Amino acid sequence: MRPPRSLVARFPLGRPLGHPRDPKFQRGVLSAAFALLSALAGPVTDTFPEVISDQADVALSCPLPPRYDPDVPAALDEAGALRSAFERGSSGGFSVAEPDAVEAALSAFDRVAHGTPWKEAGLPRDLPGAARAVLGYYQQAALGLSDCVPAARQAESWYVQHTAAEATMRAARDQLKDQGAPTPLWFYLLPATQS
Numbered sequence: 001m002r003p004p005r006s007l008v009a010r011f012p013l014g015r016p017l018g019h020p021r022d023p024k025f026q027r028g029v030l031s032a033a034f035a036l037l038s039a040l041a042g043p044v045t046d047t048f049p050e051v052i053s054d055q056a057d058v059a060l061s062c063p064l065p066p067r068y069d070p071d072v073p074a075a076l077d078e079a080g081a082l083r084s085a086f087e088r089g090s091s092g093g094f095s096v097a098e099p100d101a102v103e104a105a106l107s108a109f110d111r112v113a114h115g116t117p118w119k120e121a122g123l124p125r126d127l128p129g130a131a132r133a134v135l136g137y138y139q140q141a142a143l144g145l146s147d148c149v150p151a152a153r154q155a156e157s158w159y160v161q162h163t164a165a166e167a168t169m170r171a172a173r174d175q176l177k178d179q180g181a182p183t184p185l186w187f188y189l190l191p192a193t194q195s
Contacts, residue, residue, distance in 0.1 A: 004043050005042060005043070005044050005045075006036075006044070007032055007033040007036060007047075007048055008045065010047070010048065010051040010052070012052060012053070012153075013153075014153075015052065017029045017030065018050075018052060019052065019149075020149040025050075060142050060146055060150045060155050060158040061146070061158075062145040063145060064162060065078065065081035073106070073107070073110040073168065074164035075106045075164045075165040075167070076107055076110065079099070079102055079106055079137065080103065082138070082141040083099050084144070085141040086099060086137055088143075088144030089139075089143035089144035089145075090140055096133070096137065096139070097133040097134070097137040098133070099137065101133060102133055102134050102137040104124075105123075105133065106165060107122075108121050108123045108124065109123070109130075109172040109189075110168050110172070112171075112175050114171075115175065117179060118181050127176075127185045127186070127188075128188035131169060131188060131189040135156065138155070138158075138163060138165060142155035142159070143155065156191055156194065160190065160191065169189050170190060172186075173186045173187075176189075
C-alpha cells in the first residue's frame, strides 16, 4: 500500500494517538498527521518524534480478593469475589462477558484440569470463545480494581501472571492436549501473546 500521506507513530498496539486521557499529546499527534496534508506531492511519510514503549509484560497491579469459600475451586471462588470489580469495570454500560457464564465455564474447565475426560466435563460448545470470555471478565474486573488507565495488555498480563483462573485454564489446556483433543480446542485457551 502506498497511502498518499502517512504518519508513523511508534506506539503500542491499541494506542494510535498515544496515552489515554492525555488530550494535549493526542492533539499533537493529530496536528502532525494533518500537517502532512500541506505537502503538494505524495506519497509523504513522516515519523512522529516520540516513542511510547509497550508495557504489556508489566502486569497491572490489582489486589486479588482473599479466598472466601475453600470448598469451591479457587478459580470459581476468585471469579465470584471479582464480580463487584467486574461491574465497576463495566460502568460505561458495556460488558464483555456474562458473569454466570464465566463461572460455569470455569467450573467445567476446572473439572477437566482435575482429570475429567473433556467430552464428559460439560465444557461450553465454543471453547476458545469461553476462554476469551473468561479473559475479558478478568480484564474488565482489572479496570474496576485499578486506579489508572492501564497500558495495552497490562490487564492481560495480570490475568496470566497472578490469577487462579489462569492456572485453571493452563491445567485444562494441558489436560485437553494430553487427552488428544483437537488442537484448535486447547491451543487458544490462553492468550498466545503470553505463552
